[in-house]
Amino acid sequence: xxxxxxxxxxxxxxxxxxxxxxxxxxxxxxxxxxxxxxxxxxxxxxxxxxxxxxx
Numbered sequence: 001x002x003x004x005x006x007x008x009x010x011x012x013x014x015x016x017x018x019x020x021x022x023x024x025x026x027x028x029x030x031x032x033x034x035x036x037x038x039x040x041x042x043x044x045x046x047x048x049x050x051x052x053x054x055x
């Protein structure tokens with residue numbers, strides 16, 4: 001599977017590893033098994049908005 005920008009945004013916002021969202025289990029592993037701590041959806045949205053606004 002080829003990662004997309006949406007995959008990167010989810011990893012940035014929520015971090016890596018297994019979790020359950022709305023009773024649906026999902027897993028966002030990294031290539032080398034390292035741990036990524038998410039910054040939260042609100043902060044990720046701010047970064048996205050500033051990037052789009054600058055374009």
